[in-house]
Amino acid sequence: MTLLAAAAMIVPTSAGAAGNPAAHLAKVWPTPQQVSARPGQVTIPRTVVEVTGRDTDPAALAVVEQVLRSAGASTFVKITDEGQAEKAARDRSGLVVFVGGPTESKATAAALAALRVDGPEGLPRGGYVLGADRGLIALSGVDTTGTFYAAQSMRQLFAKGKSGAFTMRDWPTAPLRGVIEGFYGAPWSHNDRLAQLDFYGRTKQNMYVYSPKDDPYLRAQWRDPYPPDKLALLSQLVSRATANHVEFTYALSPGLSVCYSSDADNAALVAKFQSLWDIGVRSFSVPLDDISYTRWNCDADAAKFGSGGAAAGAAQAFLLNRVQKDFIATHPGVERLQMVPTEYYDIADSPYKSTLRAQLDQAVLVEWTGVGVVASQITEKQARAAKAVFGHDILIWDNYPVNDYVTERLLLGPYIGREPGVAQFMSGITANPMVQAEASKIAEFTSGDFLWNPASYDPDATWAAAVADLGGPATPALKVFAENNYSSLLARLDTGKPDLDSPVLRPLLSAFWTALDRKNPWDAAAKLDGYLARMTANPAELRGGLVNPKFLAEVGPWLDQVGFFGQAGQHAVKMLMAQYVGDGAKAWAERGELVAALGKARDIRVQTSRGPRNPSSCTAVCVPFLNTALATADRWFGLPGVRPLPVTSLGTYTDNGPERMVDGDPDTYYWSDGAPGVGDAVGVDLGAAQPVSHVDVRMGKPTSPDDFVHSGVLEYSADGEHWSTLQVVAQPTLAADFPAGAKARFVRVRSTGTQVNWVVVREFAVSVPGTPKYTVSGTPAGTKLEAAADNNADSVYTAGSAPVAGDALVVSAESAKPLVKVVVLAEQGAGADVQIADAAAPGGWRTIGRLDGRYAELPAHGAVTGQVRLLWTPGSAAPKIAEVVPVFAR
Template sequence: MWRTKVRRRLSRSVVLGAVTALLALSLGAPSAGAAPPPGSPPPITPAPQSATVRADSVTLTGAVTLVAGERSDRAAVQVTERALKDAGVRRIVRADGPRSGRLTVWVGGPTEQQASATALRALGLDGPSGLPEGGHVLGIGAGRIVLSGVDATGTYYAAQSLKQVLDGGSHPGRKLRGLEVRDWPATPIRGVIEGFYGFPWSHEARLDQLDFYGAHKMNIYVYSPKDDPYLREKWREPYPADQLARIKELVDRARERHVEFTYALSPGLSVCYSSDADAEALTDKFRTLWDIGVRTFAVPLDDISYTDWNCPADEERWGTGGGAAGAAQAHLLNRVNKDFIAAHEGAEPLQMVPTEYYDVKETPYKKALREQLDKDVLVEWTGVGVVAPTMSVAEAKQARSVFGHPILTWDNYPVNDYVPGRLLLGPFTGREAGLAEQLAGITANPMVQPYASKLALHTVADYTWNDRAYDPAASWKSALRELAGGEGRTADALEWFADASHESALDPRPAPRLAASVEKFWRDGDAARLDRDLAAFGRAPAVLRAHLPEQGFLDDAAPWLDAAEAWAAADRTALDMLTAARSGETARAWKLRQKLPRLLAHASSFTVDVLDGRKVRALVAEGVADTFADEATAAFDRLLGVPGRPKAGSDLGTHQSNAPARMTDGDDLTYYWSDGAPGPGDAVTLDLRSVRELGTVTLAMGTPGSPEDYLHKGVLEYSADGKDWKELEAFTGREEVTVTAPEGTEARYLRARASAAQENWLAVREFGISGRVAEVTGGPAAAEGSSLASAADGDPGTLYRAARAPEADESLTVTLESARELTSLTVLQPEGHAVAATVEVHGEEGWRPVGEVARPFDRLDVKGGADAVRLRWRAGGAAPQIAEVIPG
């Protein structure tokens, strides 16, 4: 029973912790390379607590003798036999002892057979006695291999380690270096809780996951999908026979893989805590699961109100407030613990998720649970925060103290139900070494996409088994290799793709590998190298679709694979555009710039279905791929001589896909949204890309759904260099701020800075300026959705589209913001829509012709001062379209 196991394991973990720490110093993490250095142990994941290479070796003979007792774990024997055959062994003969000329393999520890003890002594090795559950010894040398677990699960884990040691190809006669592995888990309970909101996993995916957990030495699966109605809304109702049969198949598969199937029933939406009938309904539901083999049960009471009772009797009995809710929940859980758990021999300790599951603050609710809930109930906790960026030993100790119960973490990584447009494919990180010793166990909440979850769950398994030797980067590399089937090109393609979905609350770095390549380009200008990297990123989806063994991953990741391919194409075009512009091929660069918006729109077009019927955009390398295209465009615009669209930024994080760029997209319905409340000094910023006259500054905050999400007290400031800031205006209690700067005020940077702490987050719909710009007059009149001003607004991405063809003597006039000396005049027209016009400039002597334009890109030489430019259209023909008139 886990009631005994947890207590014993936790006490042992304290004793073994010092040993583990010393071993971790010498072992380190498994190498991320293809082969270990000479003399080092072969890579095994999770990293063993102790692994030492011996001086002897064994030879994989064509026939192998396998010694297993009647009680030897069947699954361990099956894994061992499969691993031997995959390594080239042609025949496996069962016997009660070794046979001359053959390699002999013993499977089973002292609880399964006695022969392995003799075999270990022949190797000079101690047995597994004294190790925690799941502990084991794997010995290789002197013509024998011995797998000896402290229990059947330990032997199964030893077989999983042997499988990795033998994974060197099918070569009969291959020699294996001698090896001594003495291993055990750092924490008693390690696994996964299917507890997300969204499409529940398919039955086939769950079976596959259970196989994966067993192979990675995880020992618990918690069945708690939020959208299984029989767990929540219909919790009192029995399962239909066909659904119950499927759950039984999961229970049986879990047992075969040494995984504890945990059934988590969530009655909180409608339960009456004081009702005998509801308590009986809960235990009756548990009983139907007991009858199909479930032995571990949980009652999650998360994501409910504990201030609104579901029945008047509860308020009459307990009153109101958090303390009352804690007392009521303790009452119900204690009844379940007494009437069901204690009454069923072999039942594991009851688990519960408290309504306050995300912090370590002392509250009346936690006090009630601490004092009134039975002490052997395991309390689940997400860390400090629903999705905790970090988790420390000190926080775990606080949690254990404030709840007064053993703590089982519900770690919300890599779950993505709150960011359904993202895959979270980076490694498990931010968890302190030594944390496992403070906990009854660690469970991770995975993504809606089961097969794509395996990358992160591989790293979770490595951490929970041996947190002191855990290296996130090495573990992640190991996960990539495993999912790629060990093939190098496929693993590299998978790394490029996973890198684009690396960012998470645990590690906010977007696409680190791609970002490093882009940053290097901005430093050294090596376009060929960046193009090679972008090409590798762009090829990755095709390589994966052709070679990745895991079809489920490809199905899960389909929209993100499509988006990655499209973003790479867009970024390569942006790079080509900038390279052409820098080498003087400006006309070609302009052609590419016009192509780029379509590519960017395509890259942003891939969507993911959400259970509520919505479609959300599949986000890939956000903040890197999109930013590079934006920065390359801005660099080209500067070469043309126009400022382009301002670049928005924020000191705060971003909630879901509401990125800072939405502050400058000209659409009041979109907005930047922070992922937390601003504190003093936090700011949103604009880079105007060049020093410009400010004119009128507009800051529009808040949204219809969140009207209080604005800077309640702040200040608008400007700067020429981003260092020396000057105040433009302070404001309080205004969600919309409009300020006209004194005439002649110039700056490159603007920011809206919080000057006080607040509780609400920050949403910014639009942030921009309307300074002195050229005035555009004449005709033809602009078509609907366009404007004359777009012909000279400093942004080639906007377009003046005439509503009709020009008439005789009709012209378009651009009056400059001030008279100045000109050396050139550039006129940009859309590819395929260029029309002919005579260009004239106005100076002290009046209007004078300077040339003709009739192509998408025309640059004319101009000498002398001017205060206006005029395009005199040829009558008839197509309606003119002008992207930008640029005096230079």
């Protein structure tokens, strides 16, 4: 019996498969540089021979053995002797796995020769060769990291226990690829960071920059040593990073208090770095971003360096050069020192940059965010310009998918807008992630793929793979959720435009509106409803199928909102289709369900660093669709159909959301979570530019009457860019007429000064020309009697008691005109005779029909009248009337 007698034989390949050998191969992420499929198939048997060297990377071997065990291997025959290894490479009757590159195991060379594959010599750091054919698998990295990456590729190729035969020659394009934890807001937990480091190893990313803003020993207390318990946590992170072949970079930010010329501060900085070196850190950074360089922290710096940008550059170069000389140069094996300049976001030359260019040690890597703090695109030309203007190698700090500036949103779309040459020309890119660690993995997966092989990068395919990687069996549900939390400021290279949120829902909505206009909506409505049903079910499906409780906890508010938007959308489709077939009662019932679901979506709050906020899923798609649907339906009922959306740059205090300033109810209000600054604004978006006649704004409230904009302007715009002023604001109540012929989409109150008071807006109402005006009178007494005919179906007159004999509600127009019909929209079923004023009728009123329930649509046949009356049936339910709509001939 030979050494491999217990191993299973190679499974023969069918003729069809032989004609298409690539069909045997699973997709590997990040995308390999070179893959060659071969005819044949390799399976994992129960007994496997492993050939390793004394220096074989233990982490790579652990991954390989996990792959083998998952595929059914249970017995491992270990070989380290080179003679036996060569014999095993020749004996192809079973399966032999060679693990280790030239620096780890010389034996692997024999396996590569048997596979007729060149070794990894000459590949960049992290490069590897991986081959499998006829009972032989060989993993050979140019270094231990390369072998570890080969194991990660093997993990994917053999995920189902077998693979087509292949050879893979692979290496990273960008030397540095990873993530910088540099966002503001709630920090990641220790467990979040450990999980991230495992993820980076699995996706072949090799850098993690530790720069959380909440660590006081990084910034405010940068001189102080870490207490033992905190240092122990950092040590755990460093060990986990090392096991995953990730460089743990410690980023110390002394700029808030450092004296650049101080020997003591230099010594403190070096001592701090030494304490981290002692626990295994081999990569260091000194960020000097988000600080003032016009104000010195000590008089000695003013005396030594002077003032201005050039002086700041000289001071920073002086400090960093000392760190380079006193620490980096004295520690063999350390990585290059990194720094973040104070001017980190453009390519314009300046005295500050020219001084850094001239005086900063050339060994230091300079970090740069692109043209802008959040760069929509980064081109190779811009990258070359950055390298020239800073005069140093550039490491890009890329502010995606970071959401600390839009905390109410999740940015789950792919990494886009970076030319392939950027990864080739720069030293690397670190992505700044979201506060939500698990949710960040979708974008991190895609940026990792781009940085590994930018020439083959397909953002959409990689995004789908990222969703599948995180979602597992729940991938379909995760896809629905992620595509409705998708967009960012990043722009596609081919169009120069950002990705739009909800890329599946958008075209379905467009097709539905088009089909509705063309009077053939059934098929489009069914397709739209099918997707909206997936959104409705999304919370239950994702929570029931995704085995990742941390992700579900992070995204809970957004997930619930997607579900409510789906519900509201389904009711919107049913409402519009009911109106299409003339069923007003069903349309009104569906409208009520729509409004209720939309209200639930708007009531959700997520805690952010700026206070509680309504999460923003399906951004710029769901709410506009629902408001357009409501406006369309309201016009069908006979109402004006203008539904303004609230807009504010301020946060929200508790549950007093912006929608309350457009709900037609002066007793509810929007309340900001802080005082406005110069440029802050509150207002409305009318959805499209249209004629406007009048605006009323009511700010403040009885318990805080000074909560209004004390210094500002009331202004309007048709496009959001060019604004016209209506009046100066210095009081809580505003009323203004627009100029004749004026059109506006946006109307706002913009603060032009500073103040200590917050802002309350009870109502922000814009009138359009021709909007009918009514007066309302009647009984039973109740609340908001005027709401029964205020052109707003969302405000409700609520009677305080059941009607008695003689109780009636009277709606009076400004003048008598031919009346086509009367529509009554009730929130609670009530009984009444619907009457119109008619001098020839007994008592001056003529009955045209009955209200028995929540909806009535009664013809008036062109009778000339100016009044409608609901004569209540004594003892019926207390009326709740949303709107009485007299529809007059035009």
